[in-house]
Amino acid sequence: MDKISDALQSVRDLADSNKELTYAFAAIGAGVVGLKLAKCLRSVYRYTIRPSHNLAKRYGDNWAVVTGASDGIGKALAFELASKGFKVGLVGRNQDKLEAVAKDIAEQHKVETKVVVFDFNVHYTAEKIAELSELLGVFEKVSILVNNVGMASYNPLEKMTDENIHKQINVNVVGTTVVSKIMIPKLRANENRAAMLIIASIAAESPCPNLAVYSATKSYDYQLGLSLAQELKDKIDVTVVNTASVKSNMNSGRFLFTITP
Ligand SMILES: NC(=O)c1ccc[n+]([C@@H]2O[C@H](COP(=O)([O-])OP(=O)(O)OC[C@H]3O[C@@H](n4cnc5c(N)ncnc54)[C@H](OP(=O)(O)O)[C@@H]3O)[C@@H](O)[C@H]2O)c1
Structure with a gap:
């Protein structure tokens, strides 16, 4: 003292x-x-x-395509984009869930919707990529692409199954990259500027014990977005969001806090 x-x-x-x-x-x-x-x-x-930006004015009125749109953040973004007047393309693996979302969006916001069913946990052979490309062919011109699909497996690496390692890399890394590549010409075909949003994660920026593979895949998404933002800046506004904790099927317990939306 x-x-x-x-x-x-x-x-x-x-x-x-x-x-x-x-x-x-x-x-x-x-x-x-x-x-x-x-x-x-x-x-x-x-x-x-601050009032929200007028997205339809900036990006025109072609398709807004959301991957992983059957639930969680993707579903919420699909509703939000429909409320701004965009026709909404819903991509995911569960046809029934996607069609239910599409029906609700069409009823609530009176916009056109389309459902594309694809399981992103695949081995991306040339044939698989061609199949995905053909499925996404229903969207000729795209105003906005939301690369949202993602999954996490919680376990120390030494206990993680090979299957779960592959799943996270297939869905979060290869799926996101392949969709981006397929969609760039469609975004370029938009008369106005176009936009690409990548949902990465706060896990991309901080050490995440027991989520090492997930956080590494999200660091990949983050860097992919930062580089594409430069590569495509003549025509496409690329934004990466390092989302923090959001209550969803993927995040339903361990990382929920009082302020978690
Ligand atoms: N929630 C969080 O706290 C948080 C934090 C940071 C980042 N994120 C990121 O936010 C994004 C969305 O996550 P979320 O929290 O909304 O999770 P979610 O509620 O589990 O939604 C994930 C979406 O992706 C779909 N999906 C998962 N695996 C798939 C596959 N193999 N093929 C096709 N679709 C598949 C799901 O389809 P089904 O409906 O068929 O399951 C669902 O539509 C992810 O990229 C995640 O990494 C989330």
Whole structure:
């Protein structure tokens, strides 16, 4: 206690003896707090007050195609895009679920919908890629592509099955890359600029014990997006979102917090 009091007294003495230095430190402190406050206010403005962009005006009214659209974040984004007036293409593996989503969207938002059934957990041979390309051929011109499909397997690597390692790489890495490649000409065919959104993960940026393969696949998605953003900037706005925790089938327990949406 004495040591702390002595230290505080020394600081006071120093401040008394050198006013200029005190004011300089106070100014630096005020500057740092001001910057933090400005950042905080900017976030509040961006996420609550700022009106959303007029996507239809920027990207035209061709298809918005969402992968993994039968549930979770993909389904929510499909509804959101339909509410902005886009025709919505729903891609996923479960025909019944996809058709139920398509029906609800069409009823609620009065927009055209199309369902494409494809299981992204496959070995991507030339034949498989040709099959996917043909299925996605129903969308001639695309305004927006949302690369959302993804899955996670929670386990230490030494206990993870080979099947689960392959699944995560097939769906999150190869599937996302192949869909992007197939869709680029369709995005380029859009009369307006087009957009590609990649749903990566906060796991792309931080160490994730027991999710090593998942986080590595999401780092891949993140880098894919950053590079495509440069590669395609003449025509396509590419955005990657490193999503934090969202309650869904994939995330239904371990990573749910009080503020998880
Ligand atoms: N939830 C989170 O906390 C969180 C955080 C960061 C990032 N993300 C990312 O967000 C994206 C969506 O995740 P989510 O939380 O919304 O998960 P989700 O509710 O499980 O939805 C995943 C979607 O992908 C589909 N899907 C999964 N495996 C598939 C396959 N092999 N073939 C075709 N479709 C398949 C699912 O279809 P079914 O309906 O048939 O299962 C579903 O439509 C993922 O890329 C995930 O990595 C999520």
